[in-house]
Amino acid sequence: MTQVETLFDPRTSTLTHVVWDPETRDAVVIDPVLDYDPLRVAVFEESIDRLSAFVGQHALKVWWILETHAHADHLSAAARLVDRFGARQAAGAGMREVAEWFGPRFGVSGDGAFDRLLAQGESLEAGSIRVEAIATPGHTPACTTWLIDGRLFTGDALFLPDFGTGRCDFPGGSADALWRSIHGLYARFADDTPFYVGHDYQPGGRELRWTATLGESKRGNVHCRLDTPRDEFVAWRTGRDQTLKLPGLLFPAIQVNIQGGRLPDTDALGRVFLRFPVGLF
Numbered sequence: 001m002t003q004v005e006t007l008f009d010p011r012t013s014t015l016t017h018v019v020w021d022p023e024t025r026d027a028v029v030i031d032p033v034l035d036y037d038p039l040r041v042a043v044f045e046e047s048i049d050r051l052s053a054f055v056g057q058h059a060l061k062v063w064w065i066l067e068t069h070a071h072a073d074h075l076s077a078a079a080r081l082v083d084r085f086g087a088r089q090a091a092g093a094g095m096r097e098v099a100e101w102f103g104p105r106f107g108v109s110g111d112g113a114f115d116r117l118l119a120q121g122e123s124l125e126a127g128s129i130r131v132e133a134i135a136t137p138g139h140t141p142a143c144t145t146w147l148i149d150g151r152l153f154t155g156d157a158l159f160l161p162d163f164g165t166g167r168c169d170f171p172g173g174s175a176d177a178l179w180r181s182i183h184g185l186y187a188r189f190a191d192d193t194p195f196y197v198g199h200d201y202q203p204g205g206r207e208l209r210w211t212a213t214l215g216e217s218k219r220g221n222v223h224c225r226l227d228t229p230r231d232e233f234v235a236w237r238t239g240r241d242q243t244l245k246l247p248g249l250l251f252p253a254i255q256v257n258i259q260g261g262r263l264p265d266t267d268a269l270g271r272v273f274l275r276f277p278v279g280l281f
Contacts, residue, residue, distance in 0.1 A: 002129060002149040004196065005054055006210045009033045009047050012074040012249070013199045015210045016051065019129065019148050020060050026127030027060040029087070030146060030153050031068055031198055032077035034261060036252060041274065043263070048077050052084060063126035067091040067114075068155025068198055069143040070098045072170060072254055073247040076261035089260055090116040090124060092144030094137055094172075099258040101171045106255040106275050113260035118144065136185065138178020139166030145185065145195075152195040152214075158182055159197050160209055161216050164223030169241035175234040182224050191215025251276045 005018040012033065020027035033047040055062060062085040065078040069092070078089045091114050099110030116124060118133035125131075132147040136157040143166075146153040156166035157178060165182065168175040185195075193214045200208055218226035224233050247253070252274045256263060263272050 013201050014074050021128045024128040025060050026129050027062045028064045028126045030066045034075040034077035036075045062087045065089040069140045070257045072250045076257045079261035088115040092142050093117045093119040094142035097141040110258040136181035138181050141172040154195050155198040160212050161220045167241045175237035179230045179233045
């Protein structure tokens with residue numbers, strides 16, 4: 001039976017999951033964080049070093065770095081972990097659509113950024129670990145839930161029951177699609193199926209959590225229970241999203257993340273520049 005180690009980045013409330021087999025030491029990493037200081041416009045590797053320390057402590061072989069979607073609230077460390085661990089990186093096939101929309105607007109391309117882009121039902125092997133892709137679009141077209149050893153890693157599609165669901169107002173997002181994605185998980189998996197989320201914003205100041213069961217969500221998700229009508233959810237989610245501010249790291253994050261966590265190329269003087277298109281939204 002695989003085990004899960006979860007690391008929390010308090011700056012972005014991001015949860016990074018390491019799924020590993022204690023017998024074979026095979027592992028995958030889901031949604032790693034590259035630290036970014038927007039005031040200094042600088043990246044640093046505190047989160048990567050914490051992750052690397054865990055990997056080294058348990059002598060793990062990291063086969064794949066998996067992204068649940070193109071994150072808009074933090075920079076991905078995937079490319080740097082590929083270099084550190086000799087791993088490969090994968091995301092859902094919907095990443096192409098996200099890159100096609102954002103790439104020209106930032107003057108970058110996501111072509112060849114990932115070793116695998118998995119469609120619904122496709123799988124990959126990480127030594128003794130099998131990973132299945134479940135397309136769960138809505139928050140973004142790229143959103144993919146990873147099924148590993150009976151556990152679901154839902155990213156920002158489905159949050160813990162007391163926080164609900166991800167927003168759907170990014171390009172290509174759809175509240176209708178998100179309702180269908182979540183209810184697809186509800187219909188397919190038993191109530192005792194655990195799911196692991198991409199963020200915990202600790203509503204009400206409660207203790208940090210990163211997992212719940214689908215049964216808990218079916219009965220008590222504050223946005224989308226099993227008995228929540230589709231039209232009701234779509235109307236509420238759409239109205240709610242119109243009141244939300246854009247994520248503070250959207251511009252630096254998205255242009256890096258559609259390239260698999262790679263920063264833009266250096267110029268002739270060895271400098272790296274991020275782009276901030278005026279009036280994009």
